Amino acid sequence: MADSIASPIAGPIAVTLGDPNGIGPEIVLKACAAPALAPALRERLLVVGDPALLAREAARLSLPMPPRIEPLACTTEGAATAVESAAATAGTAARTAPLAEFLPGRIDARAGHAAWRFVVHAARMALAGQAAAVVTAPLSKEAMHAAGHDYPGHTELLAELADGADVRMMLANDELRTVLVSIHLSLREAIERVTRQNVLSTIAITHTALLRAGIARPRIAVAGLNPHAGESGAFGREELEAIAPAVADARARGIDASGPFAPDTVFMRARGFRKFDAVVAMYHDQGLIPVKYLGLEEGVNITIGLPFVRTSPDHGTAFDIAGRPGPDGRGLADPRSMLAAIRRAAELAGISPCAGAPHPAGAAARP
Ligand SMILES: NC(=O)c1ccc[n+]([C@@H]2O[C@H](COP(=O)([O-])OP(=O)(O)OC[C@H]3O[C@@H](n4cnc5c(N)ncnc54)[C@H](O)[C@@H]3O)[C@@H](O)[C@H]2O)c1
Numbered sequence: 001m002a003d004s005i006a007s008p009i010a011g012p013i014a015v016t017l018g019d020p021n022g023i024g025p026e027i028v029l030k031a032c033a034a035p036a037l038a039p040a041l042r043e044r045l046l047v048v049g050d051p052a053l054l055a056r057e058a059a060r061l062s063l064p065m066p067p068r069i070e071p072l073a074c075t076t077e078g079a080a081t082a083v084e085s086a087a088a089t090a091g092t093a094a095r096t097a098p099l100a101e102f103l104p105g106r107i108d109a110r111a112g113h114a115a116w117r118f119v120v121h122a123a124r125m126a127l128a129g130q131a132a133a134v135v136t137a138p139l140s141k142e143a144m145h146a147a148g149h150d151y152p153g154h155t156e157l158l159a160e161l162a163d164g165a166d167v168r169m170m171l172a173n174d175e176l177r178t179v180l181v182s183i184h185l186s187l188r189e190a191i192e193r194v195t196r197q198n199v200l201s202t203i204a205i206t207h208t209a210l211l212r213a214g215i216a217r218p219r220i221a222v223a224g225l226n227p228h229a230g231e232s233g234a235f236g237r238e239e240l241e242a243i244a245p246a247v248a249d250a251r252a253r254g255i256d257a258s259g260p261f262a263p264d265t266v267f268m269r270a271r272g273f274r275k276f277d278a279v280v281a282m283y284h285d286q287g288l289i290p291v292k293y294l295g296l297e298e299g300v301n302i303t304i305g306l307p308f309v310r311t312s313p314d315h316g317t318a319f320d321i322a323g324r325p326g327p328d329g330r331g332l333a334d335p336r337s338m339l340a341a342i343r344r345a346a347e348l349a350g351i352s353p354c355a356g357a358p359h360p361a362g363a364a365a366r367p
């Protein structure tokens with residue numbers, strides 16, 4: 001992962017539109033127009049999506065269009081304005097529909113297909129060195145699956161596009177970073193993934209990501225799986241048989257890893273980065289709840305282990321509020337997590353996120 005680098009990566013920051021029927025288009029437009037966004041950073045943003053869809057949303061919300069758009073049509077109107085290569089449109093024409101058929105809040109395979117295309121295109125740009133980073137607006141896994149794209153989420157799709165890179169999901173805000181041993185699995189399967197090798201790989205990928213972010217001696221806390229981290233085997237043996245040996249392996253490699261710690265208290269010990277720079281969590285909800293609970297508006301999802309920078313907001317498509325006008329007609333979707341994702345991507349790509357504008361979070365590059 002290119003977490004933080006000495007010289008900036010060239011090219012735009014590709015921002016995907018997400019599921020057209022979710023809040024993606026709204027938060028992308030709001031983030032692009034946010035007064036808190038530095039003008040120089042705004043100019044680096046390249047929105048990957050359908051221009052007609054963006055224009056409809058911009059008119060609804062009385063917002064300007066983003067300065068730069070990479071046109072990928074999912075509507076027939078977008079197809080009229082988009083200049084796409086034959087390769088880009090191959091196999092998708094049949095799924096292009098009139099703009100009026102893209103309805104906010106609706107799970108629709110055509111929207112899922114469009115969201116998938118936006119991500120694939122942006123990732124290919126980054127892999128080809130044509131984009132400095134990728135920031136993804138939320139997509140609906142259900143709609144993507146309905147379109148026949150059988151990925152649990154962006155993370156797994158991006159890993160495949162990057163030749164099967166060994167990636168992990170990190171969620172970060174200004175107080176906490178958590179990294180997951182496994183992501184989108186049943187809890188039963190997630191427990192099976194708590195192996196010595198998986199835990200060790202997660203610690204190692206986390207260590208590399210933190211080093212690249214400029215943290216000279218990353219301190220990594222490792223959570224247990226069971227209540228009280230198993231209480232010496234009384235409540236489960238995963239700590240004794242997999243997690244503690246993985247921590248020992250990591251330490252033998254010179255990594256400052258410690259644990260397993262009781263999962264219910266390790267996050268508060270890590271909060272504020274006073275004792276630890278990151279917590280390795282044993283499964284999805286163990287690691288994501290603490291960050292999301294601190295506020296959806298600041299959290300950023302970062303894929304570590306990829307050959308390019310990828311961030312996203314830490315929330316989903318919010319179909320329940322998509323397209324809703326709100327009391328002032330400007331929509332209900334909060335763009336702050338998207339803004340945080342854009343700023344974090346810029347930092348990780350070596351681009352100043354705050355040139356010419358205040359950066360509320362302050363601070364140096366961090367994943
Ligand atoms: N990065 C991603 O692509 C991503 C991340 C998480 C979930 N998802 C997908 O999103 C869909 C819905 O997931 P969910 O309902 O569990 O979570 P969600 O984050 O979409 O919604 C949870 C709650 O938070 C609210 N909310 C979320 N973002 C908001 C914002 N920016 N402003 C105001 N309110 C906001 C919603 O209205 C809802 O009440 C699922 O298909 C899921 O797979 C995608």
Ligand SMILES: N[C@H](C(=O)O)[C@H](O)COP(=O)(O)O
Nearest residue numbers: 153154155156301312314315
């Ligand atoms: N697990 C993430 C979350 O709940 O925030 C989300 O599903 C995003 O996953 P991808 O980045 O893989 O789409």
